[in-house]
Amino acid sequence: MKIVLAAVGTRMPGWVDTGFEDYAKRLPPACRLTLREVPTAYRGAAGRKGAGAPAASIRREGEGLLRAVPSGARVVALDERGTVWSTRDLAERLGSWLADGRDTALLAGGPDGLAPACRERADLNWSLSRLTFPHGLVRVIVAEQVWRAWSLLNRHPYHRA
Secondary structure, three states: OEEEEEEEOOOOOHHHHHHHHHHHOOOOHHHEEEEEEEOOOOOOOOOOOOOOOHHHHHHHHHHHHHHOOOOOOEEEEEEEEEEEOOHHHHHHHHHHHHHHOOOEEEEEOEOOEOOHHHHHHOOEEEEOOOOOOOHHHHHHHHHHHHHHHHHHHOOOOOOOO
16 A cells, blocks of 8 residues: 655655655555655745645645545545544554555645545544644655554554554
């Protein structure tokens, strides 16, 4: 099974890329985690010609995220309005995802949130927290939690809860 984190934003600080890759490389090939970056839509200065309205920018970003979803994949929207899962909840879900073998796409929106089309396409809506996180940090949190869920399923000593 392949897990794709499709995320808006293409220029993250080095620590984000390093953190994501550190956890992604720990996962076995049977649970591969990859990142597909979608460019942030131009918003421009308010009132200037060519400036995109937030709704149009969100829509363009959503279209890019949906194009990044592998054919036939389960779609999970990372959305503040979603359900908060514990690590054990994620591990249970990951276990069932691994059992059915279908690829999974996790969608992380841009600065103005996730497009309605992404939420509508989603099979599940997952809130990482009631807190708001920087977009780069979301990538690291998701990678770490997928690793932690996998380690819990496999009785790896990394998981301490």
